[in-house]
Amino acid sequence: MKASSTVLYGRGRWRHLSRPLLDHTYPELMAKVDLRSRLFLSHLLVMLIGVTSLVIIGKISSPRFFVRSLEQLEGPGFRLQYVRTRLVEGFEIAWNRSTFWSVLAGTTAAVCLSYWVTKRITQPLTEMEEITHKFAKGNLSERMSSSEIHELNQLAMSFNQMASSLQDVEQKRRELISDLTHELRTPITVVRGYLEEMAEGRISPSPDIYQQLTKETKRLERLINNLQELSKVESGYLPINPQPLALRPLLESLVQRFSDQLLEEGPMLELDFSEELPLALADVDRTEQILVNLLGNAIRYTKHGLIKIEVYTHGGYLFVDVSDTGIGISEADLPHVFERFWRADRSRSRNYGGTGIGLAITRRLVELQGGEIFVSSQLGKGSTFTFSLPIPSSQII
Secondary structure (H helix, E strand, C coil), X not given: CHHHHHHHHHHHHHHHHHHHXXXXXXXXXXXXXXXXXXXXXXXXXXXXXXXXXXXXXXXXXXXXXXXXXXXXXXXXXXXXXXXXXXXXXXXXXXXXXXXXXXXXHHHHHHHHHHHHHHHHHXXXXXXXXXXXXXXXXXXXXXXXXXXXCHHHHHHHHHHHHHHHHHHHHHHHHHHHHHHHHHHHHHHHHHHHHHHHHHHHCCCCCCHHHHHHHHHHHHHHHHHHHHHHHHHHHHHCCCCCCCEEECHHHHXXXXXXXXXXXXXXXXXXXXXECCCCCCCEEECHHHHHHHHHHHHHHHHHCCCCCEEEXXXXXXXXXEEEEEEECCCCCCCCCHHHCXXXXXXXXXXXXXXXXXXXXXXXXXXXXXXXXXXXXXXXXXXXXXXXXXXXXXXXXXXXX
């Protein structure tokens, strides 16, 4: 019984001592070691293997080679067998001492060099970690410094580009919230003002007031619909069904529709296209939406003059130009016209009824159909919006 109890106690103790090692696997233990320690230990491991191999091989083979060299020196009347043992012992002593100092000096140099190299490699990564923590706190202005190591320098450049993109997205998000708040506040303030005045009896209901209230509610409805449309377009939830499409009937219908809405002193609408116009590979509903947005913009900013629609082909694409003789856009503002809620003159666009979303939707609809959209303009002389749609391969001559 005593022997049995001793064995059980020994096993229980072994289990108790070994449980921490069994509970943590090797990958878990290594995951707790940072990259700098891993690199440093890997360098030391390589150095240790090299030094150990050198010492073992030298210890085994060097005396044999030395004895063989002594045997080659012997000849007739010249024997070293009496002093060979002392020579070998002296060689081993000299070899051991020189090996010791060589290993000591080499190890010291290797450790210092490994530490320096490891620090150079991990320093940009440590800097990146610190910057990401600042990003998490909302500070997006920090950037990584360049590195002499090509790969790390490329990583720093990519990281800085990502940081600039994030900062730009954050800035646009703030501008979007500010612009959206302003756009919603204006009609809500007008509606509330009229309702409060009528409720308090300071003004009497009239057809003009009802028309103004209807106008503001329609403006709210248009803004909400545009926001919903933009959200669908940018998230990829808007279905696109490209099919061979004849633009001529669509353009003629739109020109007739808009011409009926223009006043006599308003701009003239002109349609110019070739009789042998090829089909376009496009979604008819989305293409109509693009044309309605562009024509609506042209009419909104052109009180007098001409609005011309021209269609032509080039390089496997069908191009549509919508040009006007309106107020135009300055050269500095041209790169921003397709941005959400952007307006060169907020008060001017608000007076004309624009929300700053239509052109953003238009650009995305064109891109989703495989085309591109461009704009050229001169302030005070008018603007030209050009978008392209692909032509089916069977239509390309």
